[in-house]
Each structure stands twice: as structure tokens, then as C-alpha cells.
Amino acid sequence: MHNPSSVAVDSHEQTRRRFDQQLIASKYPAEFTNSRKDRRERRALLKVLEAIGPGANVLDLPCGSGRLTSLLVARGYRLTAADSSARMVERARAAAPRAGVRFDVRDVLDSGYPDRSFDAVVCHRLFHHFGEPPLRQQALRELARICRGPIIASFFNSFSLDALRSRLKHALRGTRPTDRIPIPLETFASDGLQVGLRLERAVAVRWGISALWLAVFR
Helix, strand or coil, rough: CCCCCCHHHHHHHHHHHHCCHHHHHHHCCCCCCHHHHHHHHHHHEEEHHHHHHCCCCECCCCHHHHCCCCHHCCCCCCCEEEEECCHHHHHHHHHCCCCEEEEECCCCCEEECCCCCCCCEECCHHHCCCCCCHHHHHHHHHHHHHHHCEEEEEECCCCCCCCCHHHHHHHHHCCCCCCCCCCHHHHHHHHHHHHCCCCCEEEECCCCCEEEEEEEEC
């Protein structure tokens, strides 16, 4: 695996350190609420999960505090939930349904899993932390290595009202975003192509408004 640029390493390391703090981990929800926002996100996830059949061996990386665990178990998957933050994994394990979910502390850039270990991978709410193409591509390359089927990855689409608001906010402040970074769909598709993945489907949580989209790569 190639070494990313020093900037990319810093971006990844900053994200890893941020989410391995007890205070941060304790604030993250372990399940979906009944809010409109969560219902929309859940519906979008169910649409892209149609690419994965029941009984599949699925990796959720990063699993965070286990917000997707119940949803994925209910779909009939054999689930491994992993995160680079041991504190997040602890929270996810404590909240998990008693359904034989496996929990690991693993990093998306170098997971340590053998080649083609999983039928599918879900990588939700990670790539908006990575502004550098080499870093996104390295993460996608590692997911492609360990997966023999579809890879579902979320990103923040620059074609959205949320992204426009973010750009205006930073323009007024004279700053550049270092997190929650929106990119064009074409850019994320190109990141996939660079590592041999083809964008098969893209679903918006709320088209034209929400920056959160879900992509299916193969």
C-alpha cells in the first residue's frame, strides 16, 4: 500500500484522534431516532442496502457507536463492526443486539483483514472527513482489497443546499473547511475509478438539500 502525503496522514490522524476521545464517543447516538432527519437517512440506507443480499458477511467500518448495527442485523447480515476508536467500539458493543455481532478495532487505511474477507462493506459517515483525494483513494483501495462485493460509502455532495450554506459560511469567515467537506459526485466516482471501483448507484438522503449521499461501488 502506498504512503499518502503528509497532509493526508495528518487529516486521517486528526480524525482518528478526535473520535477516540471519551467525551466525543459518549455524545454519539447508538441507534436511529424517530426524527425526520434520521428517518430520511434510514430510508436512503435501505435503498442502497438492496445491493446486499440476506446472509451476507458484512463489514461496518467505521461502526462508530453502533448506530447502524440494529439496522444491519435486521437485514439478516452476518455482521462485523469495526472502528479505529476503541472507545467507539466499546459503546457499540454495549448497545449491540445479542445477535453474535463481532467487534474489532481496525483502521480504514490498513484494516489488517485478509483479502476478500467480506461479501460487502458499509463505510458510513467517514469520507466527508477526508478532503484529500489520495487519502480517499487509499481508503477505497483498502476496502476494495478486503471486499468481494459491493462497497457502500457515504460522502457529502457539493450539489446541495447544505453544501452551499457551508461554502458561504467559510467565505464570510475567510476560512477553509477541515471537516464535513463536500465534493462533487463526479469527484467521488473518479476516486473509485482510480482504485478499480465503478460507481453503480448514488442515492441522496434529501436531493438538492442534504449534503449526505450514499454511493454503491463495485
